[in-house]
């Protein structure tokens with residue numbers, strides 16, 4: 001007989017999480033996290049949360065996903081500034097910074113602690129907005145990501161007894177590192193929705209990537225046309241994600257909420273709004289309750305519109321996980337706007353919404369074979385559905 005879960009959400013947070021920062025002028029600034037936590041605090045979202053810091057992950061934990069010589073290279077970069085471009089360290093995307101190893105290992109253990117708190121039934125939901133570093137590969141840093149906290153957390157769930165873990169990644173970039181780690185592992189379903197690799201880093205994530213020979217159907221990729229906005233983005237999620245998750249029957253859901261699909265993001269060309277991103281988080285939350293006994297681990301990810309987008313999207317995420325959702329019409333508190341004005345010399349957004357109410361046309365109502373978005377969705381359904389026992393032509 002276990003105790004009932006703590007109704008509070010487990011939120012990985014301590015000021016030390018800000019040490020994961022590639023330095024001035026790099027898009028992956030820890031100000032994203034600082035502004036998020038300040039906004040969540042000012043709206044009272046964290047009042048009911050269980051805030052938990054994290055110590056750097058042990059080598060034992062990192063080695064469940066990463067190669068020993070890569071971890072050694074990160075340490076050398078971290079301690080002596082030694083670059084290792086062959087392992088992605090000291091590149092434009094991943095410049096070396098002091099204490100890089102500790103900072104990245106701290107993000108990883110935060111996600112592992114979050115996942116295990118959910119798995120043990122201490123809480124229903126857990127969030128690590130510093131996590132979601134989905135591009136890191138077993139042997140290389142990539143795309144602002146040093147250690148793949150998402151993959152390490154999924155590995156920890158399997159080690160703790162989870163039989164099937166589903167991972168859904170709505171970042172504008174393909175979740176290539178997580179897919180690579182579990183490519184041939186039928187216990188993990190990886191689903192990634194992203195701007196097509198024809199136009200965006202890392203250049204992978206096409207519909208025909210469906211898993212290795214022992215895990216056919218365990219990878220699902222939706223490569224969206226550049227320029228996709230709320231309606232198409234949510235339509236693609238609705239036409240694929242619930243069906244593949246229901247077929248897979250996960251014990252636990254891990255999600256990555258990079259918010260760089262927003263129209264204002266400087267690195268990508270999708271046109272999603274804060275409201276669309278919030279609705280995706282709501283849908284995934286609902287699926288965790290429907291399919292995984294409520295076991296939900298939500299991670300951050302990309303997002304480079306530091307003032308206008310990231311803090312609002314991730315505050316909504318934490319609020320949803322805390323079962324204290326924030327009405328989109330809620331004004332952004334004046335205290336936060338004053339802080340932003342003082343620090344950045346301009347005002348932040350006025351409300352928790354972009355003022356849009358995305359209306360989504362259901363896939364079951366029909367599709368247009370001449371439409372680029374619908375073609376992308378059809379390609380994914382045709383490639384991924386049969387090995388999951390689903391009919392691409394049915395709802």
Ligand SMILES: [Zn+2]
Nearest residue numbers: 171173260302
């Ligand atoms: Zn991204």
Ligand SMILES: [Zn+2]
Nearest residue numbers: 124285289294
């Ligand atoms: Zn819930």
